[in-house]
Amino acid sequence: xxxxxxxxxxxxxxxxxxxxxxxxLNTWLDCPRRYRMTYLDRPAPPKGPPWAHxxxxxxxxxxxxxxxxxxxxxxxxxxAVALLRRGWLTDGFRDAAQSARERxxxxxxxxxxxxxxxPSDEPLGVERTVATRTDxxxxxxxxxxxxxxxxxxVVVDYKTGRHVLTSDDARGSLALALYAIAAGRxxxxxxxxxxxxxxxxxxxxxxxxxxxxxxxxxxxxxxxxDEAADADAAYRDRPPVPRPRSGEAPDHAPFDAQFPPRPGxxxxxxxxxxxxxxxxxxxxxxxxxxxxxxxx
Numbered sequence: 627x628x629x630x631x632x633x634x635x636x637x638x639x640x641x642x643x644x645x646x647x648x649x650x651l652n653t654w655l656d657c658p659r660r661y662r663m664t665y666l667d668r669p670a671p672p673k674g675p676p677w678a679h680x681x682x683x684x685x686x687x688x689x690x691x692x693x694x695x696x697x698x699x700x701x702x703x704x705x706a707v708a709l710l711r712r713g714w715l716t717d718g719f720r721d722a723a724q725s726a727r728e729r730x731x732x733x734x735x736x737x738x739x740x741x742x743x744x745p746s747d748e749p750l751g752v753e754r755t756v757a758t759r760t761d762x763x764x765x766x767x768x769x770x771x772x773x774x775x776x777x778x779x780v781v782v783d784y785k786t787g788r789h790v791l792t793s794d795d796a797r798g799s800l801a802l803a804l805y806a807i808a809a810g811r812x813x814x815x816x817x818x819x820x821x822x823x824x825x826x827x828x829x830x831x832x833x834x835x836x837x838x839x840x841x842x843x844x845x846x847x848x849x850x851x852d853e854a855a856d857a858d859a860a861y862r863d864r865p866p867v868p869r870p871r872s873g874e875a876p877d878h879a880p881f882d883a884q885f886p887p888r889p890g891x892x893x894x895x896x897x898x899x900x901x902x903x904x905x906x907x908x909x910x911x912x913x914x915x916x917x918x919x920x921x922x
Contacts, residue, residue, distance in 0.1 A: 643764045644851040644858075648801035651765075651847055654854040656892060658885040659878060661854065663898045666861050671876060673897040678718035678725075679917035682732055683786045685715045686825060687753075687770060689736050690784060694752045694771070701745035706736040718914040728918060735786070735825040742828075749782075750774045756808035760844065763851045769805050779817035781805045784825060788919055791822045796833035803843035806835060826919075857884040876901050 654661045663671050689710035693701055710733050719725040750772045757766035771782035781802055785791060796802060802820040810817035818840070822831040835843075861884065878887070889908030895917075899905045 641762070641855075643759060644762065644855040645764045646847075646851055646854070647765065647767050648804050648847075649767075651800065651850045651854070654850055654857075657888040657896070658857065659882070659887040659902060660896055660898055662857075662861065662881060662885040663901065666858065671898055671901045674900060674911070675914050676717035677895075677917065678720075678728070678915040679787065681715040681717045681719070682728055682918070685710060685713060685729075686732055686736060686786050687784055688713050690740075690770075691753045693736075693740060694749060698745050698748075701740070701743075703737040703741045706740040707733045710736050720913070720915050724915060724918075724921075727921070731919070732786070738828065739823070739825050747773075750779065750813070751809075754809075756805060756812050758804075758808040758811045760848060762848045765804055765808065765847065767801060767805055767808070769809065772809055774815075775819075777815065778819065779806070779809050779813060779815050781809060781817065781820045782823055783821065784823050786825050787917065788826070790827050790829055791824050791831040793831050793833050796820050796822050796831045797835075797839075800843055800847060802833075803835060803840055804847060807840050807844060860884045878902075 650661075650665060653664055689706055692709045692713070693706045696705060711729065714725075714729045714732075716722075716725050719728065751769060752771055754769045754772050755766060756769060756772075757764065759765070769781055770784045773780040773782055783799075783802060783805075799820065799822075802822075806817045806820055818835040818837075820833050820835065824831065861881070864880065878885075887902060887904045889904045891909050893899055893902070893905035894909040894912045896902065896905055899911050
């Protein structure tokens, strides 16, 4: 049966759910132009070189996930170090010496961190994908670790950057709040506590959400999604735009009404900086290893 037979025209058809991840929503907030180049342009513009700090983060995350998948009697700090070294990613470093130095530093981090863990305290999920939907969005994401404590769920997110985190970081994280909402709905258990485990310092930043604070984050996610969905629709309905030839700079003008750049300090870290004149003017491109701790 058509929409007209049901009593409404096509212009009144229910809006399609906006399918997203927290990363997609945050990319829209950071810079609509980067969002367009990441999620809509096909083929996507070539990215810049890989980042060394991403290699560190991925190596640590992979090692900790693999550690929890070991039989309980094998979960030792030494095993975590072996997993880290075996799966070390080398992209983005200045040279082999820098990579080796960071590998040793990361090995110390996972050794120190796992020494504080109870190997028998089995998580409910490791690298667990959760999803939920409202009448406006369908959101999904992957949780580093999902714990069960006292009948409730706890979202655990590992962090390996230089910045020491606080409870304000945990409280304000849209991703952690959406993970908590989705996990609670999927597993049908309360999930209000979110934790950021900062491996370099050993600090844990914690926030206890309320139903009201989680609802605020969900409303915020829906508002962001509404903006991005409108821009997506305009992108799909646009007149054809010639693709730049190899070596030519892309012409952003046809898109900037819906996808304006937001130049600022983050442009130094943008994967698409070489395709964005405003970004290059706002902040010089960082070296791929610039986010690593200073060498002593």
